[in-house]
Amino acid sequence: MSQPLVIPFFIPHQGCPHLCIFCNQRLIAKQTLETQNLSSEVARLSDIIQTYLQFKKNRSRVELAFFGGNFLGLEINRIRSLLETAQPWIRQGEIHSIRCSTRPDTITPQILDLTRPFGLETVELGVQSMNDHVLSLAQRGHTSEDTCNALALLKANGFKTGAQVMIGLPGDNEVGAVRTAQKVAELKPDLARIYPLLVLQGSKLVQWFRTGQYVPLSLDEAVDQTKKVVTIFKNAKISVARIGLQATQMMDDPEQMIGGPWHPAFGHLVLSALMFDQVCEKINTALIKQEGLNQRNKKTIVLQVHPRSLSRLQGNRKSNITRLAQTYPEVSFVIERVDAMDIDQVHAYIVRP
Ligand code: SF4
Known part of the structure; x- marks a missing residue:
């Protein structure tokens, strides 16, 4: 099935009662509000919907996504107006559902009763961590219990749920990231997004970074921690919808991107590292099975993957191939693409000499 067309509507920092240590959205919000009168918001939403629908092509599903701020924390009239604006397209079957991201502490029975009839189907929570000390250092203004309660309430009301978690928060470490992932997995959201913490201009974290109070993860550390978190979610059958922030112009600007493990293809790095681990495991198993073969003899191993996993x-930059050659100097590798294979899987077998 094709991926749905997602129509994004960005609400930077609005509806947000706090300012998290890593958040730069107040700066973006200020810029947005300076160039746009609030009363034109509904018109802007209509324009965006119409523009995106022109690119629907053959996609069978269309979702409208409110993200960036704390959607369910906006004033009730504003939530209602935005959701009402989308209704003509929902009634015509051109938009199939609505999703939003929000803070765990804004989920109440009243807000869910208000929004469900408008087609709000998926609510993604900014969980970030399940450690209350880490949440407090990040100045999130909510606790892990708020997350547990919010997810339970959303599920009881039939919403699809998402959980966004962060890697590299102040006061956190690998054990903490793994524990957060395990606790989130126990809550069984439908999907998860994982973001390494970056030091962005306009956030309070810049000061901590400049004074050495906060030391970001290196890229390798961030990849390694994220790999473990992804594995926990995958084992719990939670779909990982995104790993790492989307590349924007801001990320390439050193005045905006102050520090942290930024890489434009962070998700690819993590999935490649996971694939490398899997390949080594399969190769080792294949080598052990061939007890009759002298381990030091030259041999050829065929690696099979789905074409999309190549x-x-x-x-x-072919880093896995280089590492494989270094780890198994006696082995020549042949790669085969197999359409019938699962996208996450790799098979390895030794070609008999
Ligand atoms: S909850 Fe989100 S929008 Fe609000 S301050 Fe934190 S990161 Fe920024």
Whole structure:
């Protein structure tokens, strides 16, 4: 099935009662509000919907997504106006559902009763961490219990749920990231997004970074921690919808991107690292099975993957291929693309000499 067309409507920092240590959205919001009168918001939403629908092509589903701020924390009239604006397209079957991102502490029975009839179907929570000390250092203004309660309420009311978690928060570490992932997995959201923490201009974290109070993860550390979190979610059958922030012009601007493990293809790095681990496991199993073969003899191993996983197998700039050659100097590798294979899987077998 084709991916749905997602129509994004960005509401930077609005509806947000706090200012998280890493958030730069107040700056973006200020710029947005300076160039746009609030009363034109509904018109802007209509324009965006119409523009995106022109690109629907053969996609069977269309979702309207409110993200960026704290959608369910906006004033009730504003939530209602925005949701009402989308209704003509929903009634005509041109928009199939609505999703939003929001803080765990804004989920109440009243807000869910208000929004469900308008077609709000998926609510993604900014969970970030399940450790209350880490949440407090990040100045999130909510606790892990708020997340548990919010997810339970959303599920009881039939909403699809998402959980966004962060890697590299102040006061957190690998054990903490794994524990957060395990606790989130126990809550069984339908999907998860994982973001490494970046130090962005306009956030309070810049000061901590400049004074050495906060030391960001290196890219390798962030990839390694994220790999473990992805594995926990995948084992719990939670779909990982995104790994790493989307590349924007701001990310390439050193005045905006102050520090942290930024990489434009962070998700690819993580999935390639996971693929490398899997390949090594399969190769080791194949080698052990061939007890009759002298381990030091030259041999050829065939690696089979789905065509869409080829770049994942090879790694960023073929780094996995280089590492395989270093790890198994006695082995020559042949890569085969197999349409029938699962996208996450790799098979390895030794070709008999
Ligand atoms: S909840 Fe989101 S929008 Fe609000 S301050 Fe934190 S990161 Fe920014």
